[in-house]
Amino acid sequence: xxxxxxxxxxxxxxxxxxxxxxWKKSTQSDVKLILAEASSELGGKIRTVNNHEFVMETGAxxxxxxxxxxxxxxxxxxxxSEVVYNATGRSFIYADGQLKPIPPDSVFGIPAxxxxxxxxxxxxxxxxxxxxxDFYTRNERFTKNDSIGEFLEFFLGKELVKxxxxxxxxxxxxxxxxxxxxxxTLPYVFDYKEMYGSIIKGFEVNKEKFQSNGxxxxxxxxxxxxxxxxxxEKALDDVEIVKNIxxxxxxKVEERYRVSFMNHESIEADFIVLSIPHTAxxxxxxxxxLKNDFANLKNSSLISVYVGFDVPDHLLPEExxxxxxxxxxxxxxxxxxxxxxxxxHTSSNGNLLVRLFYKSSHPLFPSLxxxxxxxxxxAARTDIQKSLGISAEPVASEVTTWMESMPxxxxxxxxxxxxxxxxxxxxxxxxxVAGCSYYGVGIPDCIENGQSTxxxxxxxx
Numbered sequence: 001x002x003x004x005x006x007x008x009x010x011x012x013x014x015x016x017x018x019x020x021x022x023w024k025k026s027t028q029s030d031v032k033l034i035l036a037e038a039s040s041e042l043g044g045k046i047r048t049v050n051n052h053e054f055v056m057e058t059g060a061x062x063x064x065x066x067x068x069x070x071x072x073x074x075x076x077x078x079x080x081s082e083v084v085y086n087a088t089g090r091s092f093i094y095a096d097g098q099l100k101p102i103p104p105d106s107v108f109g110i111p112a113x114x115x116x117x118x119x120x121x122x123x124x125x126x127x128x129x130x131x132x133x134d135f136y137t138r139n140e141r142f143t144k145n146d147s148i149g150e151f152l153e154f155f156l157g158k159e160l161v162k163x164x165x166x167x168x169x170x171x172x173x174x175x176x177x178x179x180x181x182x183x184x185t186l187p188y189v190f191d192y193k194e195m196y197g198s199i200i201k202g203f204e205v206n207k208e209k210f211q212s213n214g215x216x217x218x219x220x221x222x223x224x225x226x227x228x229x230x231x232x233e234k235a236l237d238d239v240e241i242v243k244n245i246x247x248x249x250x251x252k253v254e255e256r257y258r259v260s261f262m263n264h265e266s267i268e269a270d271f272i273v274l275s276i277p278h279t280a281x282x283x284x285x286x287x288x289x290l291k292n293d294f295a296n297l298k299n300s301s302l303i304s305v306y307v308g309f310d311v312p313d314h315l316l317p318e319e320x321x322x323x324x325x326x327x328x329x330x331x332x333x334x335x336x337x338x339x340x341x342x343x344x345h346t347s348s349n350g351n352l353l354v355r356l357f358y359k360s361s362h363p364l365f366p367s368l369x370x371x372x373x374x375x376x377x378x379a380a381r382t383d384i385q386k387s388l389g390i391s392a393e394p395v396a397s398e399v400t401t402w403m404e405s406m407p408x409x410x411x412x413x414x415x416x417x418x419x420x421x422x423x424x425x426x427x428x429x430x431x432x433v434a435g436c437s438y439y440g441v442g443i444p445d446c447i448e449n450g451q452s453t454x455x456x457x458x459x460x461x
Contacts, residue, residue: 002031004457005259005269007247007284009037010044011443012435013275014232015073015450016457017239023458024238031461033239034267036259038246042233045402045436046443048224052396054353055224055346056306059400060443061337061355062086062218062225066209067444077231082221084345089321093122093167094387097330099323102168107210108186109168110156112203122164122326130157135198139190147411148185149177155199167324170334170361173409173441184409222345228443250284252428259284271430271457275450277405278437290423296416297437298408301401303358303368305380306339308396313340313352315390323387332364333357333383352390356380359406373399407437432456 004020006013017035024031041047045059065085074080092099102109105116117128134155142151148169153161166177173185182190192202203210210217221227233241246262250272260266274281282294322337333356340347340354347353358368358376368379376399385391417438424431432453439449 002271002461003034003267003269004031004271004273004461005034005036005257005267006273006275007036007259008044008273008275008280008435009035009039009042009241009243010275010435010446011046011229011232012446012450012453013037013044013273014042014229014236015447016273016275016434016454017236018232019451019454020457021236021239023454029461033236034269035236035239035241036245036247036261036267037241037243040244042241042243043226043229045405046225046229048226049398050224051306051398052308053348053351054306054308054340054396055343056308056339056353056355056396056398057225058304058398059402060225061339061343062220063443065217065219067442068219071444071447073444073447077228077235079221079227079231082223082227083219084222084343085216086218086220086342087321087344088216089319089341091168091321092317092323093164093326094323094331095122095163095326097327099317099320099387102164102324105207106164107203108172109165110152110189110203111160111200112207112210113200117160117200120164123160127157127159127163131160131200133157134200138197139193142182142190144183144187144190145181145411145414147178148180148182148189151182151190152177152199155193163326167326170324170359176361179408179410181409181411181413184413220343220345224345225443247284249286250431257428257431271432271460273432273434273453273457275434275453277435278433279404281433281437285428287423287427290420290427293416293419293423296412298410299404299437300406300408301360301365301369301403302406303376303402304398304400305356305358305376306396306398307354307356307377307380307384307394308347309352309390309392310395311352311390311392313338313347313350315352316341316388325387328363331383331386332362332368332379334359334362336383336387353396354384354388356383369403407441430460 006016047058049056091102100121103116103120105112111117196202249260251258258268278294278297282291316338321342324335325331335357337355377397434453
C-alpha cells in the first residue's frame with residue numbers, strides 16, 4: 001500500500017486531499033491518505049471568528065467571483081445555498097487629509113476609458129496628460145517577466161501610478177510594485193498593450209470581464225469563509241486527519257520518506273506534499289542547495305485589526321465600502337474595509353464593523369510590529385478617528401498578526417520556483433511543494449494548485 005502525506009491543512013492542502021480522496025473512492029485504489037496540520041484547526045490563513053454580533057475573518061475575507069465561476073468547488077461541496085455577495089459601492093483613496101473616490105470606470109485604479117482618466121480627482125492635469133502616452137507609445141522594451149510598476153509608469157506616467165494605481169494594487173499584492181512581475185500580477189495588461197496598442201483601450205474593450213454582475217466581484221458564505229474549510233474537512237471521509245502535530249524533519253529512507261514530528265512520532269510515506277509556507281518547508285529538508293533556493297523567496301508582514309461599534313452603519317460615507325491610504329504619514333494603516341457595509345452577513349444588527357490592514361510596506365510599520373494587541377487596537381482607533389471621524393468605544397475587536405508570512409512575487413520568483421521544482425524532482429522524487437508561497441495567493445488559485453498537485457501524484461501512483 002502506498003502512502004500520501006500532505007503536510008499543511010490550509011486551503012491548498014485540503015484541495016489536494018479532496019481530489020485524492022475522490023480519486024481513491026472512484027478507483028477503489030489501495031492508498032493511504034494522511035493530512036497533518038501543526039495547529040488545532042484546519043484552514044491556514046482562513047479562519048472565521050464570531051465576536052459579539054459580528055462575523056470576522058482573521059485572514060482571507062472573500063473569493064474572487066470571476067475565478068470562482070470558472071471552477072466547480074462550490075457546487076462540488078454543496079455550498080450553493082450558502083453563498084453571499086459583496087454589496088455594491090464606491091471605494092475611496094485617502095489623500096490630502098480626505099477621502100477621494102476611485103473613478104468607478106477603472107480596474108485596480110487603471111482607467112478603463114479616457115473619460116475615467118479625465119474625471120479623476122486624484123490626478124493633476126499634468127498627470128492626466130502624461131498618461132496619454134499610453135495611446136501613442138508602442139511596447140518595445142518590456143516582457144511579462146519585467147516589473148509591473150516600471151511597465152505601468154512607462155506608459156501611464158509616474159503620477160497616475162503613484163496616486164491612483166499603486167495604492168489599489170498594493171492592497172491586493174503585498175510588496176513594492178517595482179519588485180513584482182507583470183506575469184505574477186496583471187499579465188493581461190501586457191496582452192492589452194500588445195493587442196490594442198493601449199492599456200486603457202484594452203480595459204475599455206474588455207470592460208465586461210471586470211464588471212460582470214455589476215459591482216458584485218466577490219463572494220463569501222453566510223457564516224463566513226470557515227464554511228468552506230468545514231465543508232472540505234467533512235468531505236475527507238477516507239482521509240486520516242491529524243492536528244496539533246508539527247513536522248520537524250524529513251529523511252529519505254531508501255525509496256520512501258520518514259517524517260518526524262514534535263511529539264516524537266513519525267510517519268513513513270511514498271509521496272509528500274509540502275503545503276506549508278516556504279519558510280517552514282526549507283526547515284524540514286536538510287539540503288543546503290535547496291535552502292539557498294528557498295531563501296530567494298521573500299515574504300512580507302500584515303497586521304489585521306477589526307473594530308466593531310454599537311453605532312449604526314449609516315454613519316459611513318454614503319455608498320462607500322472602504323478606502324485605501326495613499327497618505328503614508330497621516331495614517332498608519334494601508335487600507336480600511338467597511339466590512340458591515342460591504343458584507344451584510346457580518347453584522348446581524350446593522351452596526352458598524354471596520355477592518356484595517358497594516359502592511360510592512362508602510363513606512364510607519366516598524367513602530368507597529370512589536371506592539372501588543374491592545375496597543376494595535378488603539379492605533380486602529382486613532383486611524384478611524386482621523387479618517388472617518390468616529391471616536392465611539394468599540395464593543396468588539398480582533399487583532400491578527402501575520403509576520404513574514406505574506407508571499408511577495410518578485411521578478412525572480414518564477415525562476416526560483418522552477419529551480420526548487422527541478423531539484424526536488426531530481427533528488428527527492430515524490431516530494432512536491434504547493435501553496436501560495438509558490439503559485440498564487442487567492443483562494444481559487446490555491447484550490448486550483450491543489451487540484452493540479454493531486455493530478456501529479458495520481459499520475460505517479
